[in-house]
Amino acid sequence: MLRNLNACKLKWIAIIGMVLSHMTYAWWDIMPFWLSMVLNGLGGLTFAIMAYFVVEGYRHTSNLLKYIGRLLLFGLIAAPFHFLVIGFPSLNIMFTIALGLVVLLLYDKIKIKALFWVLYVIVIVPVSLIFEMYFIGVTMILLFHIIKNENARRIVPPIFAGVCWLGLAGLTLWSLSMLGGAVDPAYGGLFRNAHLQMDFHFMMTLIPFGVVCALTSVLLKNYNGERGKRMKWTFYVIYPLHFAVLAAIGIAIGTISLSMFGF
Numbered sequence: 001m002l003r004n005l006n007a008c009k010l011k012w013i014a015i016i017g018m019v020l021s022h023m024t025y026a027w028w029d030i031m032p033f034w035l036s037m038v039l040n041g042l043g044g045l046t047f048a049i050m051a052y053f054v055v056e057g058y059r060h061t062s063n064l065l066k067y068i069g070r071l072l073l074f075g076l077i078a079a080p081f082h083f084l085v086i087g088f089p090s091l092n093i094m095f096t097i098a099l100g101l102v103v104l105l106l107y108d109k110i111k112i113k114a115l116f117w118v119l120y121v122i123v124i125v126p127v128s129l130i131f132e133m134y135f136i137g138v139t140m141i142l143l144f145h146i147i148k149n150e151n152a153r154r155i156v157p158p159i160f161a162g163v164c165w166l167g168l169a170g171l172t173l174w175s176l177s178m179l180g181g182a183v184d185p186a187y188g189g190l191f192r193n194a195h196l197q198m199d200f201h202f203m204m205t206l207i208p209f210g211v212v213c214a215l216t217s218v219l220l221k222n223y224n225g226e227r228g229k230r231m232k233w234t235f236y237v238i239y240p241l242h243f244a245v246l247a248a249i250g251i252a253i254g255t256i257s258l259s260m261f262g263f
Contacts, residue, residue, distance in 0.1 A: 005219060006256075007056075007086050008228030010049050013131035015217065017212075017234060019242050024205065026085045026246035029255045033201055041208025044165070047093070047137055048158040048216040052223075054097050055144040057134035071098040074236045084256055093180075096131040096237065099124075100141030107142065136164045154220035162214025169206035 005131045021043020024036040031039075075094030082092040103124055110116040120142075128135040143157040177200070250256030 003222050004224060006224055006226040006228030006261040007053065008231055010219060010223060011053065011231060013233065014049035017042045019064045019238075019246075021046065021209075022085055022242065023244055025087060026250040026254050027253070028202075030253070037205050037208055038203070040205035041212050042123055044162070044209040044212030044214075045216050045219070046233055047133055048140065048161060049219065050093075050097070050142045051100070051137065051157065052098060052144050052154070053218055054141055055104070058101055058145070063196050064101065064105065068098045070236065071095070071101075074239060078240035078243050081240060083248045084242050084258075085250065091131045093132045093137070096128075096133050096137045097141070098133055099128065100138050103138055103142055104145050107145065123207040126192045133181055136161050136168075143179050151221070154218040154223065158220065159214045162212075162216075165206050165210030167212060169210060172203045172206075173200065174203075 020039045024031060024040045024043075028036065056065070057067065071094045075092050075098070077092065078092055083089060106119070107116055110119070122132070124138060125135045128138045131137065133140075140157045140161045144153060147153040147156055224225060247256055251258065
């Protein structure tokens with residue numbers, strides 16, 4: 001089965017992982033912790049697959065400006081629903097991909113690579129912190145482009161990203177445990193402060209996320225190079241639509257409040 005993965009199948013795997021992961025954000029307040037670990041973990045499948053095909057799209061597009069414009073348009077459409085579901089301000093994944101494409105263009109156009117890397121470190125990495133997936137997402141896109149060996153290209157970027165997410169989770173969990181202090185049974189957990197407890201639980205979900213992200217290299221390794229059924233507009237439509245549906249259900253069941261918009 002794994003040896004028969006075409007682009008269409010991989011993209012559907014990415015979409016399913018994305019929807020399941022975002023369910024944990026939309027319905028966090030009523031979701032069992034073990035289920036949030038599972039669902040957010042499956043979200044680790046998504047961006048590695050997307051990033052691989054973003055680079056394929058970059059290499060084959062006849063109009064890069066139009067490609068970036070399309071991403072920005074659907075990113076803007078998704079933005080208010082993304083904010084409702086995710087719960088904190090960041091430029092959504094469409095903007096991350098657009099930034100990644102700009103980075104690929106800069107990499108190809110700047111002949112002095114040392115200059116590119118200086119620009120990347122002092123400008124792109126700090127700027128990427130306001131984008132979803134932070135520098136990890138943009139760097140993964142870049143790695144898929146600059147690694148020439150096809151086998152290594154399918155394996156290294158997801159493992160790099162997985163290690164980064166695990167490192168981020170570990171560092172944040174350690175920091176939160178230092179802030180949390182002693183166990184307080186009144187909160188049924190590690191922290192006297194309920195918000196710290198929630199943050200700790202959320203960062204725990206990044207552990208399976210990072211592991212699954214690294215394991216996505218197995219799926220990409222078994223990509224057969226065939227396109228399969230054409231689905232150019234599928235992701236563009238599903239991206240804002242799934243956020244809108246999750247937000248509507250969350251508002252209906254009380255896990256999402258419109259108060260963040262001042263209502």
